[in-house]
Structures are given as structure tokens and as C-alpha cells.
Amino acid sequence: MPQQLDYLKETPSQTAGPYVHIGLAPGAAGFQIYDQELGQDIAGPNAAGERIRVEGLVIDGIGSPVKDVLLEAWQANSAGVYAHPEHGGEVEEGFRGWGRVITDFETGEWAFETVKPGPVMGRNGQMMAPHINLWIVARGINIGLNTRLYFEDEAEANASDPIINVIEWEKRRETLIAKRSERDGQTVYRFDICLQGEDETVFFDI
Amino acid sequence: MTKPNQNMAEYYQRDRRWHPPAYAKDYKTSVARSPKFSLISLENTPSEITGPRFGHNDLAPTDNDLISNYAQPGESPIGERIIVHGRVLDENARPVPNTLVEIWQANAGGRYRHKKDTYLAPIDPNFGGCGRTITDENGYYYFRTVKPGAYPWRNWVNDWRPAHIHVSVFGSAFAQRLITQLYFEGDPLIKSCPIVATIPDPDAIEQLIARLDMNATIPLDTIAYKFDIVLRGRRSTLFENRLEGN
Ligand SMILES: [Fe+2]
Numbered sequence: 001m002p003q004q005l006d007y008l009k010e011t012p013s014q015t016a017g018p019y020v021h022i023g024l025a026p027g028a029a030g031f032q033i034y035d036q037e038l039g040q041d042i043a044g045p046n047a048a049g050e051r052i053r054v055e056g057l058v059i060d061g062i063g064s065p066v067k068d069v070l071l072e073a074w075q076a077n078s079a080g081v082y083a084h085p086e087h088g089g090e091v092e093e094g095f096r097g098w099g100r101v102i103t104d105f106e107t108g109e110w111a112f113e114t115v116k117p118g119p120v121m122g123r124n125g126q127m128m129a130p131h132i133n134l135w136i137v138a139r140g141i142n143i144g145l146n147t148r149l150y151f152e153d154e155a156e157a158n159a160s161d162p163i164i165n166v167i168e169w170e171k172r173r174e175t176l177i178a179k180r181s182e183r184d185g186q187t188v189y190r191f192d193i194c195l196q197g198e199d200e201t202v203f204f205d206i
Numbered sequence: 207m208t209k210p211n212q213n214m215a216e217y218y219q220r221d222r223r224w225h226p227p228a229y230a231k232d233y234k235t236s237v238a239r240s241p242k243f244s245l246i247s248l249e250n251t252p253s254e255i256t257g258p259r260f261g262h263n264d265l266a267p268t269d270n271d272l273i274s275n276y277a278q279p280g281e282s283p284i285g286e287r288i289i290v291h292g293r294v295l296d297e298n299a300r301p302v303p304n305t306l307v308e309i310w311q312a313n314a315g316g317r318y319r320h321k322k323d324t325y326l327a328p329i330d331p332n333f334g335g336c337g338r339t340i341t342d343e344n345g346y347y348y349f350r351t352v353k354p355g356a357y358p359w360r361n362w363v364n365d366w367r368p369a370h371i372h373v374s375v376f377g378s379a380f381a382q383r384l385i386t387q388l389y390f391e392g393d394p395l396i397k398s399c400p401i402v403a404t405i406p407d408p409d410a411i412e413q414l415i416a417r418l419d420m421n422a423t424i425p426l427d428t429i430a431y432k433f434d435i436v437l438r439g440r441r442s443t444l445f446e447n448r449l450e451g452n
Binding site: 006007008009010011012013014015016017018019020021022023024026029030031033034035036038060061062066068072074076080081082083084085086087088089096097098105120121122123128131133135137138139140141142143144145146148163166167172195196197200201202203204205206 | 210211214219220221222224225226227228230233235236237238239240241242243245246247248249250251252253254255256257258259260264265266269275276295296297298299306308309310318319320321322323334335336338372374378380381383384385386387401402404405407409410411413414435436437438439
């Protein structure tokens, strides 16, 4: 027998189930236990850049909003720097770049406030358009789904984004573009996520 | 200001045959919630190789003790007192230090403290059902809790979840993010559970079963189970691998 490679196998995923809120957002489950719940402030008070609201629905293959989803967002700051020691740049004090939100139990709407990220250098010197990385878990989702939110008003950067261009079908690229509007003086991006069906969002194996 | 670094080593590709597929018809809720198109495979960029960091400021020292973190003073939850402990490792068998581990579970009667859970087993006034901790420099973590009960759920008419604890882990990159469930050695419900069975490989299922650990048991006090968690491993070389002139 040849030598063993001695790698371990990754722990297999299991669904987050309907009660994910107990662990990750206990206030939403209906009780107060931690002094601070994590992931409620993505950008912090000192972050430079445009303040935005991002909102949407998660829609199943029947066309119905999914009301027990938890989403996590991971993004760079407005200068395109991630709050991570290996990325090497500096971020504003209090900028974490990470947040988690749940869908409303009645309407299925989710929303978070942050700053619009800047472009981030990707592989081989190719600049990536501004984007927010999203991870979606829920009952019925056996392994977390990864996607990226890009911004409608970054058409030029989006057109040359190396990730968007990996997607063979131009029509499907549209599923990653959040629509911009103004509401009560605030910039709002709408990003509905379709888990399945004709308008199925592009999900990535990262 | 230092310049962002794009020379960062990649993570090994996820073995999608080891994980459950999105669509698993016997777990009925997955049917309408599973993407039909193939995932688009991405080579890691800084967006995937970075990820959130957590520190001891983010939590309280007692957050990993589910026996006390929601109990009235002088009281404790009903149930079998257990320790769940182990290490977070990567596929290279190296410890993952300083990473956030969050858990949630039903109480000893199989009831969740959640406004959407209507199972007739009672809420335990002394049990919240969630905990969190950060691994130490050796990747070690530790929780004290009570063993959760089995509970019925709507799938087929007579489905019961084996006793389980939900586990969420971060690692150091967004590409390592993982949620799973821990089961207990010897539970006869494991083999009939449609959620367990979403995992196609029996060896992968074994990886989710915590082992009774008598050496970590506290005599006359608390019994122990060991549960190691493995996150994606990472290459040791950088990904800026284009040859000159290409
Ligand atoms: Fe559960």
C-alpha cells in the first residue's frame, strides 16, 4: 500500500434548522441572554464612505419568501481593505466588515446598514468591482450558500469584474446586481435572492 | 498606510461529495430551497481568504456554560450534565486558535426556547440553550451543558431528531465558515434521521458523532463527550502562480 497522506476530512455540514436564531440571534428567538449579540454593526461609527442600506427577500422555488433565514455579510471598507491581519491594510476603528441579519418572521424581509465597499484587488492583479460577500443558511439548506452582491451604479467596474465574468450566462450575471434607489434621503440597495427557479441567484463554490 | 496584500494562500477545494447535496428529497424542506443550477466554482480571492475575527471582548467568560448562563441564582437546568469539548483543526491537522464557536440546542425534554417551537415538552426556566466560546492557542474549546432530548418534527408523520447540538464555526477565512450538528454515540435515532441521511457517505456521518470521553468526565459530577471539528485546510504556497510572460 502506498504511503498515507494524513490529511483530515472537513467536518460535513448540516442544516442550521429552524431555530438558528437561538444560537446566533437569541433576541429574535425571544430571549435576552448575551450582553452583546454579534454582527449587529458592520461598519462602526468611524468608517469613511457612503452610508447605505441593503435589503431584500430570500425566495424559494415556489416563489414564496423564506422566513427563517440567517444571512452573514463580509465586506471590505470603502478603501477596499478587509479587517483581517493578512490583508495588510488598515481599516477605521470599529470597522468590522462583518454582520449577520435574519429575515422577518412575518414578511421575510431582511436589511442591514453599512458603508459601500471599495474595489478590492483580486487574483493576478485584476481589480474586483465593489461587492459584499453573503452566506445564507436556513432550515432546508444543507450547506451554507455563498453569493456576492454587486452594485448597479458600478456598471463599468462590474463589466470588467473577474468573478462576474466567470459566469458563462450573461442573463444570470444580473442576479448579482443590487438595484439602487433613494428613500427618505437614504441610499437603498435592493437584493432579492432566489434559491431556485428561473431567476435563481448565482451561488458560488468558494 | 500599508498596501492590501493579494498574495495569500488558498484553501483546499471543498469536497462536495463529503457534504450533503443541496437537494435531498427525504428532507422535504430542502426540495424548494435547493438551487438547481450548479455552483459556480471560484478560485479564492482575498474576499474568501479573509474573514471576521473575534476576541474575548466580544463575549462574557460564562458564555460557554449553558448550565449557568440562563439559570436563576442557585438553580440549574434539568437534565444529564455533560461536557462537550474538543479541538478545532484544519485539514492539515493543525489547530485553529482564537476562533469563535457558537452552539444551540433543545433542553433535556427536546424543547427549544424559541417563539416558533410549539412542542408540548416544557420550556426549562433555567435553560436558555445557547453558548459561545473562542478556541485557545491549541484550538481547544469547552462547553458545559445538559444533554438535549430527542424531539419530533414534521417531515414524515413520525420523524424524531436524534439528540443533537447545533454548532457554528468561523475559522480564519470566510471560505471556512461552517454550520453543522453534533450527535451522540449510541443514539438509535441517528440511523433513521432524514437530516443525518442528507450526508451520503457513512464515514462522514461518523465524523458528526461525539464520543463518550470518560477521561474528561468529572467523577460524581458531569459526563463528557469529545467532538473535534475540522475546517478546510490551506495550501502552504501563495496563489500568485502565473509564470512570467503569461
Ligand atoms: Fe435542532
